[in-house]
Amino acid sequence: MKRSLVGIFVVFAFLLAGVSFAGAAPDKIVIGHPACLSGKYAKAGEQAVGGIKACVEWVNTTYGGVQVGDKKIPLKYKYYDCESKKEVVTSLIGRLVSVDKVNVIFAPYSSGLTLRGAPVAESRRILYMDHGGASNAIFRQGFRYIVQTIGPATRYHEGTLDMIHKIAPNDKRLALAYEDSEFAKMVMEGARDHAKKLGFEIVFERTYPKGVTDLTPLLSALKVSKPDLVLGGGHFEDGQLFNRQMADLNIDVNALSLIAAATLPAFYRALTTMAEGVMGPSHWEFGVKYSAEQAKATGLPWIGPSQDQFMALFKKFTKKDMLPDYHAAEAGAQVLAYVLGVQKAGSMDSTKVRQALGELKFMSFYGGWKVDESGMQVGHSMVDVQWQDGKRVIVWPEAAKTGKACYPMPTFEEKAKDVKAIPK
């Protein structure tokens, strides 16, 4: 019996020791990523992995590798599944840093998981790039190795308000109904402040809890306040529910904009005609007009694949008929930012690359990129998307738009009779 106990110990010791068998070749620059491939952020995680793979491929084949000194070094991408859980995030970052010897860590999706990994990256003094944590609070903590590609939450709905302020200056009754989560509350705060600046009257302001399955009571109260426009949302699932139940209750408004939901193709697939005319802000959308020519016009250096090339590469690395969304674009653009950072620093040393990234300004298919002192993204602006006849049309800002906005959107009764949102 003693022997079997000892045996168990030996097996454990062996399993634990097995952790450090693999080694990394020195002639590669390795990106490490505790990706969310299962659990609650699986959807966004899959997109991010696809986007990163696409851009790594572009750098290695089209671009020819990362220029450090007089050598072109290829990129390598190493990722594990963190199950969207914080315990796993830290242990995987530990492995990526010491076993796989990666040169940079790409943070997992969501502000919470990004925050979980930050102290570990900080203590290992390794660059930590955030493409999925939008909370402004991350950058108030004094981390020195963090750099953001996704834009901060407070700016999500500013563009929508600007647009309506311009095209319908008399529609001022605004209802805000967001999910009660750290991220959505920050969007709401930004929207509230901006709305007051533009002279909107906030007639309704409520939140609903995460994981809600029925919004009827909240929407009934919203209906009574008779708003012209409704801004809200939080995640994909509640956004879908929000739109659906507004239709169920015949709540007709001139404009409805939902964060994180309305821009995804699955949103229209689930709601079909009910989603006509519904808008949503997005970091990026397929169809945006960022190009090498536009970069030249604005005086920014351009790097990376064109939008169509990105799409083709993305499809090569994802099995299903998946289209890249902003999660993929953010993660991909982050690869490009890192490449430029290394080239600018002339080294893979995290401190130097971090410093170089602080001074970097460029444009890619994702749009502008520039961070402030704390590492927060300030160079990227959001676009607003509207569903028109089953297609996503970018309606704001003027510089990126692919079509005019349909305002006011058709009523739900009209939509049920198959009236499409076509701008006049």
Added chain:
Amino acid sequence: MFFEQLGGNLIQGIVLGAVYGMATMGLSLIFGVLKVVNVGHGAFIMVGAFLTLFLFSSLGINPIIAIPVAFIVGMGLGLIFYYTTIRKLIKAPELATLLATFSIGVLLEELVKLIFGSEFRGYNWVVGKIDLGITVLPMSKLYACIGSVLIAVLLYLWFKKTRAGSAIRSVVEDSEGARVCGINVGWAYALSFSLGIGLTVASGVLLTMFIPVGINPYMGGAYTLKAFVIAVLGGLASPYGAFFGGLVFGLIENGSYTLFAYIPGVEPFALTRFLSFVILLVILLIRPTGILRAK
């Protein structure tokens, strides 16, 4: 204004409550007969929801027809899980069945995820609406409500009027006694378990008729928790109690929002959820057999 809103919410609440009640009957039936708490309850609701989605989107089959289909699929699933796991654990400590049913739930979720992916889906079955003035009811919600009531009545009749039904009732009263009287208790267990799962999967169809969006492999968790509160309201071991518990719960969930909205500086929606857990604890404290004693 206040009463209009409250009235509107209560109408919505009672319609939703009927569906909630129906979605809990399976849980109570299984607990009543087998004394097994099905922690994987929500996963079976999810299976029903996906079945509806698949039948409607791919084959164009009306959700109403999906109800019996889901019921039969659920009975089959119930039998499989009963004979592979539950039967071996009936005499084991509670812990074992709690963990087993939980694992079954996870297994179903992951299998569905493997087949359909983790995307949130929905379908659009347009059958019109009725405007009641104070609120609007889509016909699909109304059908879901009527369907739930009908199923509850059918189950009641089945228990009262058939031999199998009365056999199960006698097992609930006293399983040893039933055995002595020549009732095959093992058979009664298997039947009740598969019936309970069948009801639960069918309730997934009704729930999507009520809320046809947000269908994804992990949607069941929210309903598991609600089902426990409802089951306790109804006395835990009685399927009809659960049905009335659902009605009460729907009323509380929707009605209390209007009241909480008058408290300044709070989020009324989250408080309605908090209230349901307070109710759970209070009932268990003062009257663990439930406030509604429908036998």
Added chain:
Amino acid sequence: MKQTQKYFPLIPLFAAYLFMFLLAENKEGMWQLMSMLLFYCALGQAFNVFMGMTGYVDFGYVAFMGVGTYGMALSITRLVQYEFLGAWILVIGFGLAMAMSTLLSMAVGAVALRLRGAYFAIATIGVNEGFRFLIEGARIWNGSEGMIFTADLNKILGRETAAALCTYWADIMVLAIAALAGFVSLVYMRSKIGYALTALREDEDAAKVMGINVTKFKIIAFITSACLAGLLGATAWALKTPYVFPPEVFDIHYTIEAIIIVMLGGAGTLLGPLVGGLVYGISKYYLSIFLPGFQLLIFAPVILVIIVLFPEGIVGMLKAKTKGTGMERFVI
């Protein structure tokens, strides 16, 4: 049994923890993996104090960890302005974490401990969610925005010390909590509480008839277990990850993980949570590396097989096998 022999089972337990610590300390790249394993072991050990001995399943267990996290978070964010307190803020935080989890466990216990078996499980299943909705709904402690306090921690301890606390000392504290929970378990097992609770687990009515004050012992075990959870939340969550968001710290999955760990290892045994935590943590880690995305699909049937075929858990089986041999003293 001789007085000293009573505590022999602590030898393999502490040896294993020491072994893990030394391995992590000396082997490059092991630290973060070990910290995850230690967290699972500590979670199992703490959970086992109540569930293992009584057989009662507390689904709301994570709520105690949640309020513990809040205790530490509140202490740091609210006291940071009093500079003279210095590192004492952390000590106050631990005190607050224990006090808050104790209070919550008394409130929950007052209702739930009157109930038995399945009723107990159902009474506790909503505690974590309920508490989360109370915090969000009534906007207590910043409501849903939660608290992020790396900056505050830097201010209290200085940047270097704070970083060391998050990535090193917090893990050492988790180790200490795991060991403490193991020690407490054994003390309880070897004292009147353990015998009373074993009698209760076998047959609660008989235990009552025999004149054992089961309620008193149930409460003691329940509060102890909750208190350890509070400490674990304060270290493994608040100190290791300096933020707190309500939906994360009240996530029922941690309770489920605790149940799995205890069941894998063997409920009511001292070494069970250790073995269960290691097996669970290591398999989870390797699955996430070699089969990303399929962990749960593999775990679920494995657990089913274990429950049906080996309900005693790994240590339970070892215990049966070592009966009558010299090893008996060490395995419990």
